[in-house]
Amino acid sequence: MGWRLIRIYTILVYLFMFLPIAVVVLLSFNANQFGSFPMTGLSTRWFEVLWNNDAIMRAFRTSIVLGLMTAAISTVLGVLASLALVRYRIPGRNLITTLLIAPILVPEVVLAVSLLLFLNFLNFGKSFTLLLAGHVIFTLPFVILVVQARLVSIKRDVEEAALSLGASPRQTFFAITLPLLMPAVAAGGLFAFTISFDDITGTLFWKPGGIETVPTQIFSMLRNSISPEINALGTVMIVLTVGLPLIGAAIARKLATRSGL
Amino acid sequence: MSAVSLSQIVKRFGDYTAVHQMSLEIEEGSFVTLLGPSGCGKTTTLRMIAGLLDPTQGDITIKGRRVNDVPIHKRNLGLVFQNYALFPHKTVAENVAFGLNYRDVAKDEVKRRVAAALELVQLPELGARYPKELSGGQQQRIALARAIVIEPDVLLLDEPLSALDANLREDMRVELKRIQQSIGVTTVFVTHDQTEALAMSDQIIVMSEGRVEQVGAPEDVYNTPATEFVARFLGASNLLDARCTESAPGRVLLDLPGFPRIDIPKERAPRVSGPGPVRLVIRAEKLHLKAPGSPAEGMLSVDAVVGNVDYQGQSARYFVRVGDHQMQAVNMIEDHPFAEGERVTLQFRAKDCAALPVESRP
Numbered sequence: 001m002g003w004r005l006i007r008i009y010t011i012l013v014y015l016f017m018f019l020p021i022a023v024v025v026l027l028s029f030n031a032n033q034f035g036s037f038p039m040t041g042l043s044t045r046w047f048e049v050l051w052n053n054d055a056i057m058r059a060f061r062t063s064i065v066l067g068l069m070t071a072a073i074s075t076v077l078g079v080l081a082s083l084a085l086v087r088y089r090i091p092g093r094n095l096i097t098t099l100l101i102a103p104i105l106v107p108e109v110v111l112a113v114s115l116l117l118f119l120n121f122l123n124f125g126k127s128f129t130l131l132l133a134g135h136v137i138f139t140l141p142f143v144i145l146v147v148q149a150r151l152v153s154i155k156r157d158v159e160e161a162a163l164s165l166g167a168s169p170r171q172t173f174f175a176i177t178l179p180l181l182m183p184a185v186a187a188g189g190l191f192a193f194t195i196s197f198d199d200i201t202g203t204l205f206w207k208p209g210g211i212e213t214v215p216t217q218i219f220s221m222l223r224n225s226i227s228p229e230i231n232a233l234g235t236v237m238i239v240l241t242v243g244l245p246l247i248g249a250a251i252a253r254k255l256a257t258r259s260g261l
Numbered sequence: 262m263s264a265v266s267l268s269q270i271v272k273r274f275g276d277y278t279a280v281h282q283m284s285l286e287i288e289e290g291s292f293v294t295l296l297g298p299s300g301c302g303k304t305t306t307l308r309m310i311a312g313l314l315d316p317t318q319g320d321i322t323i324k325g326r327r328v329n330d331v332p333i334h335k336r337n338l339g340l341v342f343q344n345y346a347l348f349p350h351k352t353v354a355e356n357v358a359f360g361l362n363y364r365d366v367a368k369d370e371v372k373r374r375v376a377a378a379l380e381l382v383q384l385p386e387l388g389a390r391y392p393k394e395l396s397g398g399q400q401q402r403i404a405l406a407r408a409i410v411i412e413p414d415v416l417l418l419d420e421p422l423s424a425l426d427a428n429l430r431e432d433m434r435v436e437l438k439r440i441q442q443s444i445g446v447t448t449v450f451v452t453h454d455q456t457e458a459l460a461m462s463d464q465i466i467v468m469s470e471g472r473v474e475q476v477g478a479p480e481d482v483y484n485t486p487a488t489e490f491v492a493r494f495l496g497a498s499n500l501l502d503a504r505c506t507e508s509a510p511g512r513v514l515l516d517l518p519g520f521p522r523i524d525i526p527k528e529r530a531p532r533v534s535g536p537g538p539v540r541l542v543i544r545a546e547k548l549h550l551k552a553p554g555s556p557a558e559g560m561l562s563v564d565a566v567v568g569n570v571d572y573q574g575q576s577a578r579y580f581v582r583v584g585d586h587q588m589q590a591v592n593m594i595e596d597h598p599f600a601e602g603e604r605v606t607l608q609f610r611a612k613d614c615a616a617l618p619v620e621s622r623p
Binding site: 155157158160161162163164165166167168169171172175176179180 | 311313332333334335336337338339340342344346347348349350359360363364404407408411417
């Protein structure tokens with residue numbers, strides 16, 4: 001009896017969480033202009049409309065470029081920071097770790113406004129660079145958390161062995177440390193990309209006029225009407241932000257089993 | 262010229278001094294063991310030779326070259342760790358070839374030398390495997406092959422056998438010694454295991470609290486400990502307070518209550534300078550328990566009562582009481598071990614005794 005209630009309750013919770021998403025995906029294939037049931041037929045016309053909508057495609061390109069750059073910068077910075085924090089005795093290590101992780105804990109609005117005000121104070125206007133910097137700031141903690149955890153598990157002995165065999169510290173990093181770190185680097189990069197791709201709060205504050213990312217574009221479109229294109233766009237976003245990390249995780253696992261870790 | 266020489270090495274970590282004024286000469290081609298309990302500074306010393314730690318003071322030279330300012334990757338050393346430290350993302354062959362890739366060695370020469378090294382450690386067929394597919398013993402052999410394939414000036418072994426099972430450890434001990442002798446590489450071995458040290462070394466350096474206690478061949482260190490620490494650390498020893506009554510040329514006479522006068526050769530008491538209090542050292546396996554009244558045949562004998570008996574199969578360790586002294590003896594068992602409470606005669610040779618001056622250090 002009790003178990004049955006729990007089961008039903010669980011199913012209801014899942015329905016509550018995923019039904020809206022399922023509806024969006026379903027309606028994106030609706031042939032009818034108005035999103036209502038019963039559906040009148042299946043069609044991919046809204047994806048075509050989407051493809052031909054210049055504003056959306058521009059936003060899409062912006063999002064991809066922004067996401068990739070955020071991922072690249074965050075990953076490089078994250079790996080360097082993790083190396084410094086794990087491999088070297090630096091004074092105030094705990095404080096630095098906390099500060100680097102803090103952007104996760106600070107409400108995004110606060111972070112967004114403060115970065116904007118700070119840069120205004122320094123007389124920097126809104127720009128793509130500001131937007132990129134903002135995204136790097138709040139994706140960096142995720143990269144650091146993942147990479148640091150992995151780096152701790154790589155024994156110093158292995159690096160010392162490479163050094164003793166004649167590899168310089170730099171060669172040791174590229175031949176030993178980085179390959180062993182790769183699953184975490186890939187996972188961190190993917191995190192950074194998806195978080196950046198998804199973000200709206202910070203982006204609304206930081207983006208200069210005339211630049212839209214996919215979420216801000218959807219946001220402005222929704223202000224006018226709920227167009228069926230948005231369902232299609234939603235479907236594409238879901239595929240990207242859910243599918244990519246899954247593929248990434250699978251690749252990471254494959255890499256990890258091959259290298260025996 | 263020594264292969265490795267340390268002169269007046271000091272290593273401090275903050276206020277803590279890990280190594281005090283250590284000087285050491287290691288001969289070309291020899292197998293030298295740094296032996297001591299954990300925290301005695303042996304690993305710190307090894308890491309300084311390797312270049313993984315910088316000495317606070319003093320000079321380190323390898324083959325006549327001062328290496329204090331030479332980073333580890335330019336020292337041409339072979340390093341083997343307790344945990345193997347193989348590169349998990351590389352095959353066995355790639356692991357072994359790793360060091361050769363940073364030296365000017367032609368491709369087919371690399372192949373030949375990797376094959377030869379794998380042959381030497383008797384694992385010629387494992388080149389294509391990954392380290393996780395190997396047993397601990399196999400991994401340690403590969404780690405050894407990886408370290409010697411570069412023909413290092415010095416091979417440094419940091420407790421390489423400690424992670425292995427007991428049986429495997431004995432096999433590896435023999436194997437390691439065979440490989441070292443066949444290539445003749447100068448080897449510095451760090452261990453806390455006296456059996457390994459005694460079995461493998463040309464020379465043992467016993468360390469305690471960052472200081473060298475004694476340097477010598479295994480037999481010398483075992484038979485003629487230079488300090489109380491060495492006497493206690495190697496083997497099971499009895500240390501008794503005695504008095505030196507006379508120090509004649511070539512011999513030392515000792516008195517202790519309840520015992521006959523002990524007349525030991527001077528070379529077993531090199532540091533006893535004259536009459537006064539001394540410590541008598543006698544190994545547990547040099548004390549023989551006999552039935553009361555057994556003929557002594559040139560041995561000294563005292564009456565004793567058996568206390569606890571620690572039965573070990575082929576041998577037994579007896580704790581015996583001689584007057585006020587508690588002593589231990591390890592004897593092979595002939596028929597039955599002696600029983601607790603039994604009266605026995607304890608026999609030993611005077612030349613198996615050693616004497617040390619009484620130390621002021623606790």
